[in-house]
Amino acid sequence: xxxxxxxxxxxAFSIAEAxxxxxGKIQALGTSKDITKNYFARQKINAQGKSIYPGFxxxxxxxxxxxxxxxxxxxxxxxxxxxxxxxLQTFAKTNTDGWLTGRGWDxxxxxxxxxxxxxxxxxxxxxxxxxxxxIDGHAAIANQKAMDMGGIVPGxxxxxxxxxxxxxxxxxxxxxxxxxxxSAKIPEPSLQQIKAALNEAxxxxxxxxxxTVDDCGLNAKEVMIxxxxxxxxxxxxxxxxxxxxxxxxxxxxxxxxxxxTDYLNVRSFKVYADGALGSRGACLxxxxxxxxxxxxxxxxxxxxxxxxxxxxSSKGFQMCTHAIGDSGNRxxxxxxxxxxxxxxxxxxxxxxxxxxxxxxxxLFGQYNIIPSVQPTHATSDMYWxxxxxxxxxxxxxxxxxxxxxxxxxxxxxxxxxxxxxxxFKTFYAAVFRQxxxxxPNKGYQMDNALTREETIRGxxxxxxKSNFEEKEKGSLEKGKFADFIILDNDLMxxxxxxxxxxxxxxxxxxxxxxFEKK
Ligand SMILES: [Zn+2]
Numbered sequence: 097x098x099x100x101x102x103x104x105x106x107x108a109f110s111i112a113e114a115x116x117x118x119x120g121k122i123q124a125l126g127t128s129k130d131i132t133k134n135y136f137a138r139q140k141i142n143a144q145g146k147s148i149y150p151g152f153x154x155x156x157x158x159x160x161x162x163x164x165x166x167x168x169x170x171x172x173x174x175x176x177x178x179x180x181x182x183x184l185q186t187f188a189k190t191n192t193d194g195w196l197t198g199r200g201w202d203x204x205x206x207x208x209x210x211x212x213x214x215x216x217x218x219x220x221x222x223x224x225x226x227x228x229x230x231i232d233g234h235a236a237i238a239n240q241k242a243m244d245m246g247g248i249v250p251g252x253x254x255x256x257x258x259x260x261x262x263x264x265x266x267x268x269x270x271x272x273x274x275x276x277x278x279s280a281k282i283p284e285p286s287l288q289q290i291k292a293a294l295n296e297a298x299x300x301x302x303x304x305x306x307x308t309v310d311d312c313g314l315n316a317k318e319v320m321i322x323x324x325x326x327x328x329x330x331x332x333x334x335x336x337x338x339x340x341x342x343x344x345x346x347x348x349x350x351x352x353x354x355x356x357t358d359y360l361n362v363r364s365f366k367v368y369a370d371g372a373l374g375s376r377g378a379c380l381x382x383x384x385x386x387x388x389x390x391x392x393x394x395x396x397x398x399x400x401x402x403x404x405x406x407x408x409s410s411k412g413f414q415m416c417t418h419a420i421g422d423s424g425n426r427x428x429x430x431x432x433x434x435x436x437x438x439x440x441x442x443x444x445x446x447x448x449x450x451x452x453x454x455x456x457x458x459l460f461g462q463y464n465i466i467p468s469v470q471p472t473h474a475t476s477d478m479y480w481x482x483x484x485x486x487x488x489x490x491x492x493x494x495x496x497x498x499x500x501x502x503x504x505x506x507x508x509x510x511x512x513x514x515x516x517x518x519x520f521k522t523f524y525a526a527v528f529r530q531x532x533x534x535x536p537n538k539g540y541q542m543d544n545a546l547t548r549e550e551t552i553r554g555x556x557x558x559x560x561k562s563n564f565e566e567k568e569k570g571s572l573e574k575g576k577f578a579d580f581i582i583l584d585n586d587l588m589x590x591x592x593x594x595x596x597x598x599x600x601x602x603x604x605x606x607x608x609x610x611f612e613k614k
Contacts, residue, residue, distance in 0.1 A: 098128040100143030101586065105150050105556050105571040109549055115148075117578040120606030124574060146601065147586035149552065150572050151307025151579035152519040153559035156447055156468050156509030159301070159311040159335065160318055163293030164285065165199050165513045166300075171228060172200030177212045180228070185220065195242075195282050196226040199233075199513065204374065204480055211260070214239050214268025227278050232372040232514055236275045237268040246278035256395040272371050272395060290321055291330075298333045302611035304518050305581040305600040308334040310509065310563060312416065312447060313366040315340055316348035319355070326359040332605055334359050334579070336563040338366035338416050341404060350411055358577070358606075361563060364414035366447070367404055368395045370424035373450065373477060373484050378421035381453060385486035392421050401431050409435040409442075414564075416445040416468070422453040422492065429459040436463045445562060448473070448511075451485065451493045461502035466562050468507050469496050471525035471551075472515040478531075478540045490541075496526065497544040500554075507562035508554035519555055520598045523587055526551040532596055548588050578607035 098114035104125060114131035116123040124131060132140070169187040174180050180201060188196060203209050217226055217239040225242035229235075238246070243266060250266050252259045257273030259266065270278065285293070301309060314322075314337050325331035337360065339345040345365070349355075355362035370392060371377020376384055379392040394401075401417070408415045415432070419425040425446060432444050441464065449460075449467035460467055474494035482490045500506040510522055524530065526546045529539035539545060546554065560570025569577045585598040603611035 097141045097143055097148070098132055099145060100148045100582075101145065102148045102572060102580075103150075103552065103588065104573060105552060106573050112572075115572060115578075115580075117607035120578055120608070122572055122574055122576050122578050125572065143582060146582050146584065147588075148572075148580050148582055149305075149587070150556040150570060151581055151603065151605065152305045152555050153308040153310075153507075153563075153570060154301075154306055154509045154512070154517075154519070154555075155310050155507035155559040155562050156312050156470055157309045157512045157517070158313065158514075159297050159309045159333070160290075160294060160314060160322075162300075162513040162517070163295070163297030164289075166296045167289070167293060169196065169198030169228075170200055171198045172202075172231065174201050174205070176206045176208070177216070180212075181216055181220065184217075184226075184228075188221070188224075193224075196221060196224055197228070197282065199229040200231050201228060201237075202231040202374070211235070211267070211269045212237060213262070214266070217268065225278075225281070227275075227282070229275070230375060232374050234272055234372040234377045235375040236270050236278070238270060238278045239268060240266070242278050242281070243268070245281045248274070248277055256393065271375060272377050287321070290318070291325065294322065294325065294331055294333075298331060299611075300517060301333060302603045303600060303613075304520070305583070305603055306333075306517070306519065307579040307581075307603065307605050308336065308560070308563075308565075308569060310336040310338065310559075312338050312418075313340045314338070315342070316345050319360075319362055323355065323357070323360050326357065332359070332608075332610055334569070334605070335361075336364075336565070337362045338364045341365060341367040346407065349413070354413070358568075361565065363564070364416050364445075365404070365408055367401065367415065367417040369401065369417050369419040369428050370394055370421050373420055373481065376484065378451065379424040379427070380421040380451070380485075380489075381423045381426065382489070384484055385489075386483045391423070394424065394427065398427060398431075401427065402434070405431050405435045414443055414445070416447055418447045420448050420450045422451045422456070422489070425449060425452050426456050429456055429463075429465060432465050433459060433463045436465070438463065440464050443562060443564065445507075449499060451489065452495060452499070454492055457492075457495070457498055457502060460499060464503060466503065466507065467499040468509060468562060469494075469499060470509050470511045470515060471496065471522050471546075472510055474529065474540060475525040475531040476515060478536070494541065495544045496546055500546065500550060505558040505561060506550075506554055507559040508551065509559070520587075520596055522555060523548075523551050524595050526554070528592060552587065577605070579605050
């Protein structure tokens, strides 16, 4: 590869013109003249002056469930309840049996910003179970058939979840743990369906320049399937897999030990502290500004997080906990602090670290706790985050710069399929703090914007570091995997209006082209 502008993302953020690849690894970097003179290559690529970056790493995604979601009714961007009903009917015509499942609705995008209720669903689909999950996965609507299968009755109480009732009747709305009562009844996908899901997800990721993804919450069985597909060469995506907080997963990994191949790294557990801000499930220190007396809640008793941290710490694994509300974050920070004790290199992560109390930011630095954040969450939530939190508290939300300053580095991700998979949207949201509609015109809470260089690092080397993989990927340096992308735009200097139009021309893993733009 020569005649390129290669952003190596090494510690000096230096730029090279050419690189040589041998056996899937980077052999040398330098000027076009030196590299073409000193290294013989079977295949030479003239990059024609285009910019090259290390393959992007999404530090927080749901790769497998994204693949599955591509096989369900897509409800993202729906304009209202009618729109949802139309999409369901269209989908049901060609998918005639079994469960109807969909994901991606968001009532905040609708003219009537209230949760829908299920009457129409029962009318249209009296005999076919149906479950439609909200964009954030923390709320869903089910029809009566599905609720019957889940054994849900009005007035039912459960921990960490709510079954909504109006005038003594079920509305179909389920919050957090209540969703599991229904989703547990959905039959497991077949091996064929699992393979198809992983392959479709991989295809979409390569097309946007992702060469590694963190899958935040898999089960042992899924990890075994991924490992076997990767070892047969049927799946080329590199995956950092966090196992879900379940006894079977702890037994599996503690027994087997950390798993590390060139394609798979399993050494961490994903735990959920609280829910999401949109559905008011995030656990706050003070009540929601738009719902009197409501604080949100923790998804498990504090004792659970403590005992999990204790065992993960004693076994030397990584803990990654989802925390959105300031109380959720404080709870996790304090429990982490108890086991991390002080400065350390265990890289325990807080996923999202979305609303942090002013007094708690310094705990990230003091205990080297890694905030793993998603810039597009800021630009999606900014329309209503202030309503939920009030102006004062909102200042400590989506505070990426302030979080970056705690450890001097921060991994970035998207949380896809909650957000779009595009790394360019992440870049745009982090640097300009605007959405694709360029709202708000001066940017949202700009004191927390990241620079272009910080953002690129967050999407490459810092993401690799949060996965203990900074020695093998995340930058283009001698001896590292030859995972890189050619872009038709140079993100470091492109005009703002060009950024979201950026295309990936080609994606390489181990020096092998796995995607080429047609
Ligand atoms: Zn997530």
